[in-house]
Amino acid sequence: MAEPGPGPEPGWRFVSRPARVREDRRFVTGHGRFVADLTPPGTLHVALVASVHAHARIAGIDPGAALALDGVVAVVTGAQLAEDTEPMRQYVDAPGVAWRPLALETARYAGEWVAAVVATSRAVAEDGAELVEVDYQPLPVILDPERAQDPGAPLVHPAHGSNVVVHREFVWGDVDGDFATADGTARLRVRWQRSATVPLETFGVVASWDPDGGLLEVWASVQMPQFPDQLAHCLRLATNRVRVHFDVDVGGSYGTKRGIKHGVLAGYLARLLGAPVKLVEDRAEHMHGGDFHGPDRRFDVELAYQRDGTITALRLAALDDQGAYPSRSVLQLAKPVGSIVGPYRIRSVAYRATGVLTNKPGQVAVRGFGQAPTNYAIESAVDAVAAALGMDRLELRRRNLIRAEQFPYRIPSGTTYDSGDYHTVLDQLEAAGLAALTERRDQLRAQGLLAGIGVATCLEPSGGNATFEQLLHPGNDKTTFPEGCRLRVDADGQVIAVIALSSAGQAHESLVATLVGEELGRDPADVMVVRADSLSGLPSQSPVGSRMAIMLGAGVRGAADALKRKLLAVAAHNLGVGTDGLAYDRGDVLVRADPARRLSLQELALIAHRHAHRMPPGMEPGLEALHVAQVPGGGTLAAVDGSVAMYPCFAFEAHLALVSIDPGTGQVAIPEYYVAHDCGTMINPQVVRGMVLGGIAHGIGVALYERFAFDEHGQPLTRSFMDYLLPSIYEVPHLRDLEHHTPSPLTSHGQKGSGEAGYMGAPAAVASAVNDALAAGGAAPVQALPIGPADVWAALRAARRPASGGPQ
Amino acid sequence: MTVGTVHDIRVVVNGTPRAVRAAARTSLADLLREQLDLTGTRLGCEHGVCGCCTVLLDGEPVRSCIVLAAQADGHRVTTVEGLAGPDGSLSVVQEAFCDTHALQCGYCTPGMLLAAHALLERTHTPSSGEIEEALGGNLCRCTGYVQIREAVALAARRLAASDAQASDAPASDGQAGRHG
Numbered sequence: 001m002a003e004p005g006p007g008p009e010p011g012w013r014f015v016s017r018p019a020r021v022r023e024d025r026r027f028v029t030g031h032g033r034f035v036a037d038l039t040p041p042g043t044l045h046v047a048l049v050a051s052v053h054a055h056a057r058i059a060g061i062d063p064g065a066a067l068a069l070d071g072v073v074a075v076v077t078g079a080q081l082a083e084d085t086e087p088m089r090q091y092v093d094a095p096g097v098a099w100r101p102l103a104l105e106t107a108r109y110a111g112e113w114v115a116a117v118v119a120t121s122r123a124v125a126e127d128g129a130e131l132v133e134v135d136y137q138p139l140p141v142i143l144d145p146e147r148a149q150d151p152g153a154p155l156v157h158p159a160h161g162s163n164v165v166v167h168r169e170f171v172w173g174d175v176d177g178d179f180a181t182a183d184g185t186a187r188l189r190v191r192w193q194r195s196a197t198v199p200l201e202t203f204g205v206v207a208s209w210d211p212d213g214g215l216l217e218v219w220a221s222v223q224m225p226q227f228p229d230q231l232a233h234c235l236r237l238a239t240n241r242v243r244v245h246f247d248v249d250v251g252g253s254y255g256t257k258r259g260i261k262h263g264v265l266a267g268y269l270a271r272l273l274g275a276p277v278k279l280v281e282d283r284a285e286h287m288h289g290g291d292f293h294g295p296d297r298r299f300d301v302e303l304a305y306q307r308d309g310t311i312t313a314l315r316l317a318a319l320d321d322q323g324a325y326p327s328r329s330v331l332q333l334a335k336p337v338g339s340i341v342g343p344y345r346i347r348s349v350a351y352r353a354t355g356v357l358t359n360k361p362g363q364v365a366v367r368g369f370g371q372a373p374t375n376y377a378i379e380s381a382v383d384a385v386a387a388a389l390g391m392d393r394l395e396l397r398r399r400n401l402i403r404a405e406q407f408p409y410r411i412p413s414g415t416t417y418d419s420g421d422y423h424t425v426l427d428q429l430e431a432a433g434l435a436a437l438t439e440r441r442d443q444l445r446a447q448g449l450l451a452g453i454g455v456a457t458c459l460e461p462s463g464g465n466a467t468f469e470q471l472l473h474p475g476n477d478k479t480t481f482p483e484g485c486r487l488r489v490d491a492d493g494q495v496i497a498v499i500a501l502s503s504a505g506q507a508h509e510s511l512v513a514t515l516v517g518e519e520l521g522r523d524p525a526d527v528m529v530v531r532a533d534s535l536s537g538l539p540s541q542s543p544v545g546s547r548m549a550i551m552l553g554a555g556v557r558g559a560a561d562a563l564k565r566k567l568l569a570v571a572a573h574n575l576g577v578g579t580d581g582l583a584y585d586r587g588d589v590l591v592r593a594d595p596a597r598r599l600s601l602q603e604l605a606l607i608a609h610r611h612a613h614r615m616p617p618g619m620e621p622g623l624e625a626l627h628v629a630q631v632p633g634g635g636t637l638a639a640v641d642g643s644v645a646m647y648p649c650f651a652f653e654a655h656l657a658l659v660s661i662d663p664g665t666g667q668v669a670i671p672e673y674y675v676a677h678d679c680g681t682m683i684n685p686q687v688v689r690g691m692v693l694g695g696i697a698h699g700i701g702v703a704l705y706e707r708f709a710f711d712e713h714g715q716p717l718t719r720s721f722m723d724y725l726l727p728s729i730y731e732v733p734h735l736r737d738l739e740h741h742t743p744s745p746l747t748s749h750g751q752k753g754s755g756e757a758g759y760m761g762a763p764a765a766v767a768s769a770v771n772d773a774l775a776a777g778g779a780a781p782v783q784a785l786p787i788g789p790a791d792v793w794a795a796l797r798a799a800r801r802p803a804s805g806g807p808q
Numbered sequence: 809m810t811v812g813t814v815h816d817i818r819v820v821v822n823g824t825p826r827a828v829r830a831a832a833r834t835s836l837a838d839l840l841r842e843q844l845d846l847t848g849t850r851l852g853c854e855h856g857v858c859g860c861c862t863v864l865l866d867g868e869p870v871r872s873c874i875v876l877a878a879q880a881d882g883h884r885v886t887t888v889e890g891l892a893g894p895d896g897s898l899s900v901v902q903e904a905f906c907d908t909h910a911l912q913c914g915y916c917t918p919g920m921l922l923a924a925h926a927l928l929e930r931t932h933t934p935s936s937g938e939i940e941e942a943l944g945g946n947l948c949r950c951t952g953y954v955q956i957r958e959a960v961a962l963a964a965r966r967l968a969a970s971d972a973q974a975s976d977a978p979a980s981d982g983q984a985g986r987h988g
Contacts (some may be wrong), residue, residue, distance in 0.1 A: 020909075024905065026914070027914025028891075028914075028921060029848070029889070029892055029896075030847070030849070030887065030888035030889050030918050032914045032915070034850070036847075036851065037847040039842075123833070199913070199915070199949055200850075200852040200853075200860055200913075200915045200916050200947060200949050201850070201915045202852075249913070250913065251850070252913040252915055252950055254949075283852070283853045283854060504912075504913050505913030505914065505950050686908070686955075689909075690950065690951050690955055693951065694912065694951045695952075696952055697952030697953065720855055721855065721857035721858055721947070722855070726858075726947050726949065728946075729940050729943050729944055729946075729956070730940060730944055732952050732953050734954060734957065
């Protein structure tokens with residue numbers, strides 16, 4: 001178990017107390033309800049025909065043989081689909097870039113869907129897909145995002161006129177002056193290669209058209225803000241004619257489950273065919289056809305520093321290979337602006353963001369929305385400063401971390417960090433783990449292995465708003481990202497909480513029940529939590545940006561306060577005492593001067609629902625309240641220099657990783673790992689712990705194993721779990737975790753977000769450890785993730801050559 | 809295109825004899841999910857790597873995505889739906905997974921539970937290495953495995969404790985059974 005941190009606030013009955021997670025029971029019994037489990041009567045199934053070329057004109061599609069197959073109902077091409085649908089939304093101004101579910105005239109990556117086959121079973125649909133004949137005329141392929149910017153490079157979207165979809169430069173503070181007066185500069189290029197979250201459930205959707213009501217019903221494994229609205233717009237339906245059901249369990253997402261193209265295709269087919277249509281990706285479709293890849297970046301990073309280790313300025317240039325269809329993913333270059341200096345006091349920053357098109361699958365949001373690669377770049381540079389100064393890496397960080405008394409702390413790019421005690425967290429981590437790791441490292445070295453210790457810190461910006469969108473496109477002028485919660489008390493006094501989002505393992509039902517229990521003073525076990533659909537529900541942006549503990553905390557608090565006000569008013573009327581003379585006590589309302597005089601929640605609920613003659617005159621009957629919460633802070637447009645207040649809350653985490661390297665094979669192992677985490681108040685400690693540890697495992701994958709690879713023709717080399725490697729239990733050690741508690745002043749109970757921090761820090765920590773081991777072996781650091789055995793072996797081999805010149 | 813031969817299959821699923829007819833190419837997973845409506849068995853990769861679809865065939869863990877339904881003819885299959893008691897009481901392993909929150913999205917969980925169940929049928933005192941080996945073929949993307957290791961160790965401790973309590977009484981069959 002995690003080391004015990006400070007206990008919950010005195011007086012809290014449920015928040016931060018160990019408690020079972022209510023969702024777990026349905027999953028251990030096999031009763032989770034995932035999209036693949038939903039098959040309405042008469043359902044038709046979809047299989048996809050995928051492009052075999054990375055770039056090709058589609059000269060013709062012959063569905064004849066497929067349509068002749070018993071059970072095949074329809075074959076739909078991109079040209080047909082385009083007649084009745086709109087392209088999917090772009091979030092930057094990219095004229096000439098159109099993203100559609102099925103390629104129209106041109107396929108832009110190998111694996112892109114070019115036709116859909118619909119049949120009475122998935123197996124028959126797949127048989128049919130194999131029989132569709134596509135006449136391709138191959139086109140030149142561009143895969144390198146640097147060459148893609150050259151004049152004369154093949155264009156992915158010729159109508160756009162360039163492969164560059166976004167380029168912006170920001171300067172905050174006197175960057176040139178700080179570099180000019182620095183004692184030293186660390187400069188490096190780091191590479192974060194293409195990976196993704198790769199949930200074990202692929203994306204799935206079931207769509208059904210009700211011709212009588214004119215309503216499209218959708219069940220999807222989705223985690224996406226505005227999914228219902230965008231579906232409607234693409235299908236040319238009024239937004240009130242698309243109902244997305246959120247009572248569907250999502251089998252992992254971590255940002256990725258944004259199957260808008262899947263939804264558009266299934267919705268179109270359901271209307272066309274007058275039957276429920278089910279589209280569940282197979283693994284290969286997910287890995288290379290879903291447009292579900294993550295950031296693919298080259299960073300040039302420079303830090304200016306003083307002799308004492310003070311880091312004064314940062315120059316960061318990020319070049320992201322967006323693949324063929326940028327959509328919202330390109331904004332992952334913008335979110336890092338909200339914590340561009342990480343946890344450090346760096347006074348000036350220059351940031352250059354460039355997104356480039358290539359013939360690879362499109363990107364999607366990945367855990368942290370660009371923050372994990374950025375943190376890896378910054379932390380790599382901090383390690384380089386330590387190496388240049390010969391300073392201990394923990395000590396260098398201590399000298400630059402924002403101090404507890406400096407909060408709230410405004411960073412140069414305009415965001416204000418809410419709270420933190422970074423030095424204490426780092427001290428706790430060091431006290432818990434450093435001596436043990438050092439001893440173990442020395443044992444490993446004595447055994448003839450290379451071994452090293454890695455250090456990383458990171459922030460988890462949380463409480464996601466969308467204000468970063470405007471940094472890459474002024475047309476994105478969102479300044480709110482509201483989230484609602486409705487509380488109802490029925491005539492028997494039973495409590496129901498309504499939310500309108502689907503969950504992918506974040507235990508939102510437990511979260512809301514705990515918060516409602518705390519606020520109303522009722523046992524969370526007695527609070528029913530239900531999920532409204534997108535039409536019957538309330539404003540929700542889905543669980544993105546580590547926002548739900550914060551936003552549902554505010555939503556529950558606001559709704560509970562409104563309920564309490566009404567209960568007091570009803571009680572005052574019936575007890576003949578003014579509300580000032582009353583007190584709320586776990587659902588009951590009592591007379592302060594005579595606590596025996598009280599009305600129970602059940603009695604008050606009965607009055608509100610059934611007894612107009614006992615209600616205050618003019619008061620609305622019933623007992624329910626909706627509160628729509630605004631993200632704390634923010635709410636403004638960016639200044640001319642691009643500075644803007646982004647996320648409100650910042651969790652902090654520090655990592656210590658030990659790696660061993662077999663010098664003969666280059667194989668890296670992680671025998672031990674420590675993490676210290678501070679996300680303020682944990683609503684449910686077990687849930688937070690799981691997210692932190694799971695994020696680290698995800699980060700270990702990115703650091704050492706996970707990469708979508710392509711050959712020189714753009715053909716994917718990683719289409720299955722045989723070659724895209726997810727960490728198994730063998731690759732993830734028994735992670736040791738400790739918690740600190742620095743509450744946020746901006747949230748209902750001091751909570752901050754917790755779903756991303758593990759993933760923010762682990763890649764940098766593991767890379768730091770590998771490079772520490774390599775340094776001990778006399779080798780140069782590897783500055784590209786994932787670090788595979790061949791990379792380690794090459795670095796060691798290069799170190800054995802004469803210093804003058806062999807290739808590295 | 810032909811879908812091949814059709815087979816009559818007799819299989820005991822979670823203790824209940826079932827007679828079904830399936831095409832030769834039908835996987836055991838598809839048979840369970842689509843014909844027997846046992847959707848607790850999940851499909852993650854359909855090529856035998858992720859372990860989500862793990863079920864027990866005569867007590868041994870198998871990937872039901874790469875076992876043909878016809879291969880189960882004459883055998884016993886246990887799915888996640890067969891772990892809890894008829895009254896809904898959870899098995900020791902299921903309880904332990906809830907106690908340590910050894911899951912998040914729940915998608916890999918049925919396979920994890922069955923792999924752990926098979927281990928604890930063999931031993932109530934598994935080493936950490938034996939736990940790793942038993943779960944080494946089951947991927948989880950959410951948890952990082954820490955709370956899963958803790959769950960299996962907790963279940964083993966509870967089973968070993970009840971073994972010790974029962975040591976004076978006639979031995980039970982030692983199954984990784986249910987809380988009473």
